[in-house]
Amino acid sequence: xxxxxxxxxxxxxxxxxxxxxxxxxxxxxxxxxxxxxxxxxxxxxxxxxxxxxxxxxxxxxxxxxxxxxxxxxxxxxxxxxxxxxxxxxxxxxxxxxxxxxxxxxxxxxxxxxxxxxxxxxxxxxxxxxxxxxxxxxxxxxxxxxxxxxx
Numbered sequence: 001x002x003x004x005x006x007x008x009x010x011x012x013x014x015x016x017x018x019x020x021x022x023x024x025x026x027x028x029x030x031x032x033x034x035x036x037x038x039x040x041x042x043x044x045x046x047x048x049x050x051x052x053x054x055x056x057x058x059x060x061x062x063x064x065x066x067x068x069x070x071x072x073x074x075x076x077x078x079x080x081x082x083x084x085x086x087x088x089x090x091x092x093x094x095x096x097x098x099x100x101x102x103x104x105x106x107x108x109x110x111x112x113x114x115x116x117x118x119x120x121x122x123x124x125x126x127x128x129x130x131x132x133x134x135x136x137x138x139x140x141x142x143x144x145x146x147x148x149x150x
Contacts, residue, residue, distance in 0.1 A: 005149040006036055009127060009142070010043045015050045017120030017141065018087075019130035020060040020112070023053070025146075027061070027077070033131070036146050040129055041084075050086045054096075054119040056112050058089070090119045107137045117141075 010016075018040070025033040026041055044051050058081065065073035082089065092100070092115055099122060100114035109117065113135060120128050121140040128135060131146045 002036060002149040003039065006039055006144065009129075009144045009149075010040070010049075012142070013125075013127040014048060015052065015123070015125045016127040016129060017116065017123065017125040018051050018053045018057075019116050019128065019132060019135070020053075020057045021131040022129050022146070023057060023061055023081070025131075027080075032150070033146055036149065044084070044086050046086075050088065052088045052090055052119060052123040052125050054115050055089050055091045056115050060112065088123065090123055092119070096122050103138060107134070109134060109138075 022037055022040060024030070026037040030037070043049055058077070061077055061081075062074055065071075065077065081087070090096070096115065096118045099118035100109075100111070103109055103117050104111065104114040107114075113132060116130075117128070117135060117138045117140070125141055127142045127144060128138075129144045129146070133145050133147070136143045136145060
């Protein structure tokens with residue numbers, strides 16, 4: 001059931017936003033979520049599809065490798081992710097910052113979630129894949145919460 005819901009979601013979109021948790025699950029081959037994340041990244045590799053994520057994703061992904069002084073892992077993350085096909089990394093600018101502040105005020109989001117949502121909206125993503133249920137509150141895109149389709 002979960003894979004069919006995920007595939008149905010992906011079929012409805014040409015451009016999605018991907019939250020940090022999805023990258024973590026994929027990079028760590030998380031046994032609970034890998035079966036859902038693999039199709040997302042396969043979809044992304046298909047011509048005509050694209051995804052966006054905030055550069056805050058890289059900040060969140062690199063904390064553990066830096067904490068463990070694992071420069072090799074840091075380099076692997078950079079090497080893989082910055083060259084991933086059809087994936088756009090968007091740095092927060094003043095427009096995104098302002099929109100993120102509005103989203104925080106309206107929906108009670110934490111700053112990283114507000115920046116991800118603002119990036120999705122500004123980048124015209126029609127869907128967002130996450131495992132953070134609070135992002136379902138945000139208007140402007142369809143949200144797929146992995147826990148709900150598992």
